[in-house]
Every structure is written in C-alpha cells, then in structure tokens.
Amino acid sequence: MADKYQNFINGEWVDAAGGETFENRNPANWDEVVGVFPKSGEEDLNAAVAAAREAYDEWRLTPAPERGNIMKRVGDIMVQRKEELSRLMTREMGKVLAETRGDYQEGIDTAYYASGEGRRLFGHTVPSELPNKFNMSMRMPIGVAGIITPWNFPMAIPTWKIFPALLCGNTVVFKPASDVPATATKLVEILLDAGIPPKAINLVHGSGSKVGTPLIKHPDVDLISFTGSSEVGKIISSESGKDLKRVSLELGGKNAQIVMDDAKLDLALDGVIWGAFGTTGQRCTATSRLILHEKIHDEFLEMLLDRVAKLRLGDGLLESTDVGPVVNESQIKTVEYYVNVGQQEGAKLAIGGEVAKDGDLAKGWFYKPTVFTRVTPEMRIAKEEIFGPVLSVLKVKDVKEAIDVLNNTEYGLSSSMYTQDINNAFRAIRDIQCGITYINGATIGAEAHMPFGGMKNTGNGHREGGWTVYEFFSEVKVAYVDFSGKLQRAQIDNY
C-alpha cells in the first residue's frame, strides 16, 4: 500500500475538499507508487490563503531573532532526517543519492543562514539634513507569500523561498510541483516540528491550473515566488501585474561551458560531464552547450565521447549509477522532440539519442546521455532549453567568438569558462550576460549563501539565495523622528 498524504491547511492535515487524489510514481520504476496525494482545487487554496492571512499579524510581531531561533531548529531537525529524506527524494524524482543528499544539504545551509539573518535584517541610520531629527530605514514583512516550486530541486528550492519568507515575517501558502509532493510534505512537517505557528505555513497539493492559477490571482496574496519555465513565468508576471503583486521569477536556462585552447582538458572534461549529465541534465543550471576552441576541438571531443559512453544509467539509489532517469513521460517526450529537431537541423548525433530499455531500465523513464556535434549557433538545439541529458557542441576560433556564441540565447543563468589565462577569465566575467559565471568550474553547484538568478529571460531581476533574497521578501520602511520641538521644513528651512 502506498503512503497516503494530505494537505496542511489552517493548522490541520486534511484531504482535498473534493475528495480527489493523484498518485506520485518512481521514475526509475513506474510500477512503484511513492504516495497518494490530495488533488486540490480553488476551495482548498482559498482556505489556505485565509489561514495564512489570519496568522500574519501574530507572526509579523514575533521578534525576528525568535523567528531565527525556529529556523535553527528547522536546520537541526533536517540534519537528523537527512538520509531518510534524501532516499525518499531519489524515489520521488530519480536523481542519484549523492545529488539528493546535496539538494537536501542546500536546504540545511539555507535554514542556518536564515537563522543568523534573524539577528541581522539590517536597516540604515542616516543623518538628517535638519538638526535634532533622526532618520532610519528598516525591513518590514509584506504579507502572504505564494510559493510555487519545481520538481528538479524538491528540497533546496522550496527552502530558498519559504525560509526567508518566514524569517522576514510573512506567512506562506506553498504549492509544490506534483512530481515531488512527498518531499514538500516532509518539509512542512519539519517546519511544524520546529515551532512555526501552524497557520503560518499552508501546503496545497495539486496542479498548476487548479491550485497555482487561483493562488496567483488571489487578492489576499501579496507576493509570488516561482521557479519554472519562462512560458509559465510570463503568464504569472502578467497576471500578477494586474494586482501589482511583487513577483520573483526563476526561469529557463541554456547554459554553456567554454573550453579555451589553454585550458586543462582533464579538468574541463570532469566539469562538462558533471554539468551536462548530473541530475540527468535537469537543472536550470545544467550545461546544455559546450563551446570548444578550434585548436582543442577534435581532441576534447574524443575524450568527451569516450567518457559519455562509460556513464552508467540506473536507479539513483544504486551506488553503481551515474545518471538516473528523466522525471516523467512528458519530459522524455520533450527530449525526444529536441533530438529529432537536432537531426533535422543537420547536427551530428555523436552518441545516445534514444530511450534506454535494457533490463530494468525498461521499467522507468531512462534516456541515453546524448551529444550532438557540428552544432551551429542559430540551430534550435543551440538556443532553446531542453532540460534533459542532451549536450550540443559548438566550435569557435577565439575568446570573442566563444563569448558571443555563449550569449546568443534569450537566457542568462549560468556559464563557465575553462582557461589558464587570466585575461580570458576576466573578459568572461565582464562580458558573459549571465547571473552566474564559473571560472574553471562546472555550470552547476551554486552555494546557498550566494545570490542565485539570471539575466535576460531567465528571470525578472530578483535573486534567490544569500542576502539578496531577504530584499525580495521584505519591504523598506523609513522613519523620521523629529525631536526639535518645532516645525522643521525639509528643503526649505535649511536653505
């Protein structure tokens, strides 16, 4: 019997009002049902928003250091449950255990960072232009935060949003992706165990159209934080614009790794294998393009194809597995679609390019690690996000062309250059139009205490992670205190 899960609304674990459910299955073994979850609708969502609104006043008045103390306990509980919940995450969405442990650790790091932030949340004190007057700024909570998260980082991404939202004094309605509802439920359990007031965190399972859309449109929701596709991000942005909601969007990527002729090739090879095929290529930060200097192109390609051929596909719980399954059938169809597009555009399919069906792999959604060579910058496989184990290789003649080709996409999340030349490195840092640039590192692996996000169509300018996310989840208030005992007119009496 599969485990039965519920929503958490208004301080209680409850089924969906309509009584409907959906199943969540293991992508490495589609016969295995991980859990049965409530298929919620607008009624459930409205109840969740009402509870979050009700809880807001008490929570916003709880001292921020006390909110931080709860975040410390969240981190401590997460540490205790790391192995158990990392395993659950692998069963739920497929990536290998080392990576689900990493995803989970990012959540722990985010909890401890939030805990410390409870004693910071700095404002400024600024001299007044008038005598006997005091000026200051401070950060205030905003209200009810709607949190909509994807399936590829089932723990890290919800924690990036929910922990700072709560730490700043907002209350939360959380709509996780329906591919990863079990991990989301465990996160809410942890928040409650640590002492978050029950009505301050609400969890509503279900689809984007039935739960996500009414969440975005709800007049009592003050801010939305979303990670997902650019297509959905644009809809959220225009819908939320109607009510002037504050919105943070983390959207698509088409990240590239450049390898210059002066690079250490073994190092660059480790980087691209990790960046392109880690998480089965299903990271917003995944390396989807490899841009090779013409002088090392043939040699590096040979090294690459040799390594890709050795990658072992399998269940992410097995020690022997390098690459887990794709998350579901629809994602595998997207990968198949783009592999067809690449062939029709005239790129050379150098390895992979098909569903893997040998032995136990037939039970899940496995796709062979795939490399296209002879890709040119205007091909769709060089510009559009695929979100799977597919790498497009391009050839360039110098550093300028390498950076131009890298920038030739609507996205701008992560990027990488392998080089031993400091001049190339600093040009890359200055000229690459991405929120993140790695020198001699893969495109994946951002750290929780650094700002995370992208330029161009990857987002709308906000950043998660680090100190910057606290700016999104709080609003600046300024106060002037005049203790002169008389009317003082700024800009007039002093000039």
Ligand code: UN1
């Ligand atoms: C994502 O894929 O949306 O930088 C997040 C990384 C991870 C986070 C990825 N720390 O690859």
